[in-house]
Amino acid sequence: MIINNNAGAAMAARVLGESSSALQKSLARLSSGSKIVSPSDDAAGVGVAMKFGAQINRAQAARDNVGNAVAFAQTQDGFLDKVGNALDRMSELAMLSQDETKTNADRALYDKEFQKLDDFIVAIGNKDFNGISLFNSSSMSVTVGADGSKMSTADIGLASNSTITALANATTSVDSSASAATALTRVKNALSTLAGLRADVGANMSRLEAESSALSVQKDNLSSAKSRISDVDVATESANFARQQILVQSGTAMLAQANVLPQSALRLIG
16 A cells, blocks of 8 residues: 555546547537547548538539529520511511512511611620620630539620621612512521521530539539548437546546545554
8 A cells, every 4th residue: 555656546537538538529529510620630531621622612613603604695595586586577577578569668668677677686796794795706615624624615606697797788678679589588598597506505505504413413422522521420429429428427436536545544554
């Protein structure tokens, strides 16, 4: 029996300290929902989870870019639809002006509407989306991947398309039977060109929507991988928390007992 050194109390204090530290760490995990509360918990996992997080954010940003490009294409298609309606009416006016029972005075009335619709088409060709021309002669390069990969959309050149801009020619009118026949040919060519442009817009939208879907799948899988590294399993950690609580309570009780043992020496010298 010794008095100066209480080895049992020292060991009980050490074990109690370890149990208390483990209890605090378990409490931090449960309160934060994160498995890694300190880089020392999983040094490699911290780095991998950080890279996954950055890649997830990039995938979301790319998906936002694609969403804006889809909105851009939808706006293009909406205007092209209106151009199609205008061309349809212009072809009708060109046919009506070829009616031999009409005088040139009658045809001049048809020409008024024809020219206004022509002006409308020219104005559509100059429309923009957030300051970006909708119908210039160059394609767009859209970022569609978290790695910065891009896709080029089909060129939707309305303002620069010769078969459509030909309608804006001053000689295109329906104020006579002969000019109406020429105008009809030009309108029919413009309609054919417009059909191709709308098909291009549809193809752009289809590709962009597929890219958006792929980015969503990539983001979900990356989030799942990051979760396996950094998110705490609440059921498992709750069991560990209860275990550490019991160890702290029993360690505290045993330390108290170990501190009492040296007092037995007083009986020998009393």
